[in-house]
Amino acid sequence: MDDTFDFFELLRRLEQRGGLFGYSGRADREPARLGQHVRLSFSAKDVVEFREAKDKTPGNDGVPARVTVANLGLMGPEGPMPLHLTRWVLDRLSQRWFTGADARQTSDTTFVDFVNILQHRMIALYYRAWADAHPAVQVERAVGGRVRAMLEAMAGTGLPGTQNPDLDAVKLRQAASLASQVDGPERLT
Structure with missing residues (x-):
């Protein structure tokens, strides 16, 4: 991904491919899944990571595109959640919590995945409010x-x-x- 992508520009381009953020009511009908990059510092850029969607194949539903943002979310210095909760999440992300973990899995992302379910809707509605005003x-x-x-x-x-x-x-x-x-x-x- 190009580092010059702005949050709003990226979501506008994703909407041009098909689907609108904030209108569908279900995350699987939207152009991409939205989530937050958990950190304790302020970020210099809005979009931290963008992963393209993987096409559907027989027997596989495919993986939707994923946008990870730093400027919006429940955790971190800009979020409403207390900073000690962000520290706790970062601690869980930095260590392996059980010995039966897969070699690729280096952290416990369950809490972040759960919060991103909630944050997807919040970020999509934030973008929709911005898009409807422009x-x-x-x-x-x-x-x-x-x-x-x-x-x-x-x-x-x-x-x-x-x-x-x-x-x-x-x-x-x-x-x-x-x-x-x-x-x-x-x-x-």
Whole structure:
């Protein structure tokens, strides 16, 4: 992953592939799983890790994309949980808790995995609130969001009887001249 990725930019790109964060209600219907990187220090970057999704194969459901962020979450210096809980989690992550552990498993991630189930929804809704407040993000989506609905209403083309999927893009480009009350030379064409 490129170190220059911003949190919002990465999630916008993931949404362009399909699915929207914060609307589905279930994590498996969203473009990626979101979680927090547990640490005690402040982070210099928003996205700590991004892992691409692994495709589904026969007999295997596949692994969704995973985004690990540092700027949002319940633990750490920015989170609402007490710092001693973050220290306890980091202590569990730094040692092997039972002798029957797999060679690849070097830490106990059960508590972090549980908290990331809760944090996925919180981070997705945080992103959704940001995306709904920015018109440029809304226009990128196929449905267009509120900005498109407002433009169609101002142009008089957003009513149920006036919608035509073939001409909607043309009408939207001409929304300013359609909504104008003043006749000018540009409206003659």
